[in-house]
Amino acid sequence: MKAIVINQYGGKDVLQESELEKPAIGDDQVLVEVHATSINPIDWKLREGYLKEMLPFEFPIILGWDVAGIIADTGKNVDSFKKGDRVFARPATTNRGTYAEYTAVDAHLLAKMPDEMSYADAAAIPLAGLTAWQCLVDFGKVKQGEKVLIHAGAGGVGIYAIQIAKSFGAEVVTTASEKNIEFLKSLGADRVINYKEEDFSEILQDVDFVLDSIGGDVQTSSYKVLKKNGKLVSIVSPPDEEEAKKHNVNAGFLWLEPNGEQLKKLADAYSAGNLKPVIGSTFKLGEEAIQEAHALSETHHARGKIVILVKE
Structure with a gap:
């Protein structure tokens, strides 16, 4: 072959x-x-x-x-x-x-x-969709009415995370460049922050959950926007435990676990028109x-x- x-x-x-x-x-x-x-x-x-x-x-x-x-x-x-x-x-x-x-x-x-x-x-x-699912559902336990921040919404994981969060009834905020703003709104994002012109950490507050796919300064700044006992999950670099503790945030690192049962749920979401x-x-x-x-x-x-x- x-x-x-x-x-x-x-x-x-x-x-x-x-x-x-x-x-x-x-x-x-x-x-x-x-x-x-x-x-x-x-x-x-x-x-x-x-x-x-x-x-x-x-x-x-x-x-x-x-x-x-x-x-x-x-x-x-x-x-x-x-x-x-x-x-x-x-x-x-x-x-x-x-x-x-x-x-x-x-x-x-x-x-x-x-x-x-x-x-x-x-x-x-599979890989991107399951990563988004495990971040939001397994780690974040995101519920209806919660405010979710998804960094890099136009990336492979971000696109699925926006749609999954919306299907659970969350308010979705994401970061992107100007060229992707309307595209991400078409996927269901309630608010798109142009990271080249605005600092998300200065304009957001009371966020329940952050999905970090960038790391570095973006991860560090994300603590500022989270509620007390909010959740942050990174798919690029393990959060600093002391830093998370200082901000009263439940932070973790997610390495995808392949899962056929969860993939069936994503297939159902596709058939229902909730995942594109x-x-x-x-x-x-x-x-x-x-x-x-x-x-x-x-x-x-x-x-x-x-x-x-x-x-x-």
Whole structure:
């Protein structure tokens, strides 16, 4: 099968097209014929070697941890899915990811795609959508009427976080550049703060929950806008415990846990019209295309998701 691999850590040029054997599957796994995948920051952070201590993989490494496709084979213990099912998943984080024509996925991490869902939409949801869900629902326990601040609303996680928070009846404030203001309001944001012209920490107060996807000074300034006993969750850097304590804030760091049951809830939200993926760019599965897709992701200015179409 065709796959894009890395044989060493480095810049985007280490992404190379290769021919590999189809993955063997375990008794509790399925083999997915990949129709689409997507790019996430974890991909190029791992490629650069930033995560090699946390994820000490052997080379060659196939990057990519979003998948949408058709089940080509099932392990002997799998009875909830069958060959031919259209599925999507955030697979376990291994050195055999989804920049390939086939990938093995643990059955409990899968969800069936609704009939109306395209492979591109399905590939755009799992990692970013589950991250947003776990931040807002598992950590934040966001409820109707609460005020939520989502930083970088036009990013992959931010787009889903805005929609999920609105579906729970929260008041949603987000930060973005001027070009994304109307776009984010169309997703349901009640207020969009142009971070180039306004300091959110000087104009906001009584916020119940903050989703930090930037870190640094933005994370530090976020404490100022939170209510006493408010919540802050970061997906980029663990908050300082002493700083959080000083502000009487419950702060934590979230590293996504793949979860098929939660993915089913996101599929239901999609079918109900409460969750719409936003795809900013699409590429085909090829060496130069994947290199270009990584370069775009690394700018931090891509609106929405970058999707890789593996099969037309």
